[in-house]
Amino acid sequence: MSAIITVDNLGKQYALSGTGAPAYATLRESLADAARRLFSRAPATEQKEAARSFWALRNVSFDVAEGEVVGIVGRNGAGKSTLLKVLSRITAPSEGTARIRGRVGSLLEVGTGFHPELSGRENIYFNGAILGLRKHEIRARFDEIVEFSGVGDFLDIPIKRYSSGMKMRLAFSVAAHLEPEIMVVDEVLAVGDADFQKKCLGKMKDVANSGRTVLFVSHNMNAVMQLCSRVLWLERGSIREDTRAVHEVCGRYLLGSGGALKGAYITAEDSPLDSEYFSLRSFRVVDAEGSTLDQPTPNDRPATVEIEVDIHRLSPLLNFGFAVIDEQGQQVFWSVTTDRAEHEWPSLSLGRNKLYAQIPPHLLNEGKYRVDFFASLHGQGWFSEPGSTSAHVQLQIAGGLSPSPYWRSRRPGSAAPVLTWHAGSTRESD
Amino acid sequence: MTVAPMDTPASPQQTEVVIRARADHHLIHDIADVWTNRDIAWTLALREIQIRYKQSLIGIAWALLQPVLTTAIFTFVFSYLARIPTDGIPYPIFVFSGLLMWQYFSRVVVEASGSLVKNEAIITKVFFPRLLLPLVPTLSAAVEFLIALVVLVAMMLAYGMVPSPLIVLLPLILLAAGLLGYGIGLVLSPLNAIYRDVGIALPFFVQIAMYLTPVIYPVTFVPPQYQWLYALNPVATLIDTMRAIIIAAPWPGLLSYAVLAAWVIGLTALGLGTFRKLEPAIVDRI
Numbered sequence: 001m002s003a004i005i006t007v008d009n010l011g012k013q014y015a016l017s018g019t020g021a022p023a024y025a026t027l028r029e030s031l032a033d034a035a036r037r038l039f040s041r042a043p044a045t046e047q048k049e050a051a052r053s054f055w056a057l058r059n060v061s062f063d064v065a066e067g068e069v070v071g072i073v074g075r076n077g078a079g080k081s082t083l084l085k086v087l088s089r090i091t092a093p094s095e096g097t098a099r100i101r102g103r104v105g106s107l108l109e110v111g112t113g114f115h116p117e118l119s120g121r122e123n124i125y126f127n128g129a130i131l132g133l134r135k136h137e138i139r140a141r142f143d144e145i146v147e148f149s150g151v152g153d154f155l156d157i158p159i160k161r162y163s164s165g166m167k168m169r170l171a172f173s174v175a176a177h178l179e180p181e182i183m184v185v186d187e188v189l190a191v192g193d194a195d196f197q198k199k200c201l202g203k204m205k206d207v208a209n210s211g212r213t214v215l216f217v218s219h220n221m222n223a224v225m226q227l228c229s230r231v232l233w234l235e236r237g238s239i240r241e242d243t244r245a246v247h248e249v250c251g252r253y254l255l256g257s258g259g260a261l262k263g264a265y266i267t268a269e270d271s272p273l274d275s276e277y278f279s280l281r282s283f284r285v286v287d288a289e290g291s292t293l294d295q296p297t298p299n300d301r302p303a304t305v306e307i308e309v310d311i312h313r314l315s316p317l318l319n320f321g322f323a324v325i326d327e328q329g330q331q332v333f334w335s336v337t338t339d340r341a342e343h344e345w346p347s348l349s350l351g352r353n354k355l356y357a358q359i360p361p362h363l364l365n366e367g368k369y370r371v372d373f374f375a376s377l378h379g380q381g382w383f384s385e386p387g388s389t390s391a392h393v394q395l396q397i398a399g400g401l402s403p404s405p406y407w408r409s410r411r412p413g414s415a416a417p418v419l420t421w422h423a424g425s426t427r428e429s430d
Numbered sequence: 431m432t433v434a435p436m437d438t439p440a441s442p443q444q445t446e447v448v449i450r451a452r453a454d455h456h457l458i459h460d461i462a463d464v465w466t467n468r469d470i471a472w473t474l475a476l477r478e479i480q481i482r483y484k485q486s487l488i489g490i491a492w493a494l495l496q497p498v499l500t501t502a503i504f505t506f507v508f509s510y511l512a513r514i515p516t517d518g519i520p521y522p523i524f525v526f527s528g529l530l531m532w533q534y535f536s537r538v539v540v541e542a543s544g545s546l547v548k549n550e551a552i553i554t555k556v557f558f559p560r561l562l563l564p565l566v567p568t569l570s571a572a573v574e575f576l577i578a579l580v581v582l583v584a585m586m587l588a589y590g591m592v593p594s595p596l597i598v599l600l601p602l603i604l605l606a607a608g609l610l611g612y613g614i615g616l617v618l619s620p621l622n623a624i625y626r627d628v629g630i631a632l633p634f635f636v637q638i639a640m641y642l643t644p645v646i647y648p649v650t651f652v653p654p655q656y657q658w659l660y661a662l663n664p665v666a667t668l669i670d671t672m673r674a675i676i677i678a679a680p681w682p683g684l685l686s687y688a689v690l691a692a693w694v695i696g697l698t699a700l701g702l703g704t705f706r707k708l709e710p711a712i713v714d715r716i
Contacts, residue, residue, distance in 0.1 A: 118480060
């Protein structure tokens with residue numbers, strides 16, 4: 001058995017102070033509280049409420065083999081960070097055990113322990129020591145750390161004059177050069193420019209390739225897919241899925257759930273979307289017969305996006321539309337009612353309106369997509385923006401790519417148009 | 431980008447750690463953890479010293495100036511004005527030797543008590559034994575003690591006094607003072623994280639305690655029927671011992687040392703108990 005981490009029935013309970021009291025109190029408050037409790041018998045239930053607690057993590061068990069790169073995904077509050085904190089020994093679990101065979105280097109927040117008054121050089125030594133390196137080990141890696149961070153010219157000025165980007169590069173650099181057997185990284189990629197993110201990912205790949213174990217929390221599914229050989233999907237403190245089918249699970253995570261596709265957003269059942277100008281009634285993707293698409297549809301058949309609204313007030317600026325977003329969270333395209341010349345716009349009237357537009361066949365590639373409803377007053381502002389909180393439905397394209405005998409499986413790219421090829425000599429002079 | 435060369439990882443079996451609920455931890459493991467991570471305590475102490483003097487104009491000279499100025503004022507007030515007798519020892523030497531010890535002890539108490547709150551950003555993000563944090567001031571304050579000690583020796587030479595060779599025993603006294611302060615810090619630092627009042631009230635009580643300790647006056651100045659009370663004050667014993675070593679003042683009695691030992695052991699035990707009980711909750715609350 002080569003498990004480097006063995007987590008057995010781990011749980012972490014936090015006390016909830018029902019009133020949202022601050023983390024610290026004054027002695028006076030505590031004394032007053034105690035006195036109040038002494039003299040009144042009534043609020044026994046209130047006390048119980050105050051002593052209420054919740055499990056941030058419960059019944060979590062898994063093994064990680066040496067050299068595995070495990071992505072930990074889940075919504076906010078699913079327990080990802082708590083799990084990392086327990087595994088890096090910052091907080092003790094309330095039940096269960098975790099066995100760890102090796103040194104853990106954790107990077108839970110960039111810039112941890114940096115002191116603003118001290119120089120970059122001094123902070124490298126301090127940060128290294130705090131993360132578990134001996135002085136001679138830091139000295140041996142010092143040049144490498146500085147080179148990777150790219151802040152070499154600023155080593156002797158206080159950290160407080162660093163930009164946040166510089167600070168982060170330096171912190172990541174120190175943590176990445178710890179060379180622990182196990183590296184625990186929480187959301188460092190959420191900050192920093194694209195260049196640096198790429199560098200971080202590269203470094204984590206190196207760490208992984210050298211046989212070390214990496215636990216990696218991120219909301220960036222691209223990074224998880226690139227880096228991880230396994231995904232733990234946490235939901236409400238427990239493991240919802242533990243799988244090596246990384247691409248598949250990331251796709252489902254992005255779409256929100258497994259099972260049938262959500263092809264219709266009905267405001268009466270989902271949440272309402274009202275404004276001074278209109279109320280949304282439904283937002284759907286339908287097939288040629290007008291029935292909701294809740295199953296994958298082949299690419300050679302059209303899918304139609306249908307918006308039903310009650311219009312309360314007319315304005316030439318009022319427009320509706322939708323955005324198509326792929327599994328990686330990339331927006332593929334937007335379409336708006338006012339995309340064409342003015343005389344070709346659909347005419348809106350007070351009361352019920354049904355607006356629809358067809359997504360032509362052979363436009364999107366195979367895959368799952370999210371279609372987001374949006375509406376705005378042109379140039380004035382959004383009623384509803386494309387994004388995770390807006391009304392959205394799902395669309396899955398599967399099969400029907402092309403009648404060609406050579407084009408049978410999904411090709412890379414978000415679009416899969418079938419273009420017509422000609423033979424000729426029109427550009428021979430080139 | 432360049433691929434950084436990696437050493438092969440050390441055999442992971444060397445360092446198995448079992449993470450379990452706090453109640454299952456043993457004191458002996460916690461103390462062993464402190465020992466294996468002593469580098470961190472040194473690093474923190476050095477950082478403390480660096481930060482303290484980095485931005486001050488006169489830098490490390492401040493460590494000298496503070497006790498010297500205090501000595502000058504105390505000499506004026508208590509020797510020149512109040513005429514407190516000091517058993518034939520020049521008052522500046524007498525008060526400086528007491529102040530050194532007192533400042534070391536009080537600094538350790540105040541800073542150790544604030545250590546958890548002060549390092550909040552670190553303890554919620556990185557693991558290392560928290561028991562180290564209140565230990566840091568015992569080290570950083572020792573540096574200032576040593577600097578001031580040089581001044582004391584210089585002052586003595588100026589008065590034509592030669593320090594006794596027993597001065598080599600000073601580290602022992604410092605150790606006892608450090609442990610006392612550490613014990614108090616272990617009790618107060620988690621309380622301070624929960625009730626910020628502790629940090630506000632503490633300097634006041636430390637100030638008062640100085641007057642109950644023979645820093646500016648000798649025990650012999652106290653009416654004889656109350657002198658036995660000073661045997662109960664562990665810091666009084668430490669200061670008297672320091673004076674006995676350095677300036678050949680009378681040694682405290684054996685009873686005083688028994689009481690001192692009881693304080694050191696009792697406070698350290700109480701401190702370890704309190705700290706270990708409260709600390710996990712504080713990390714979650716801070």
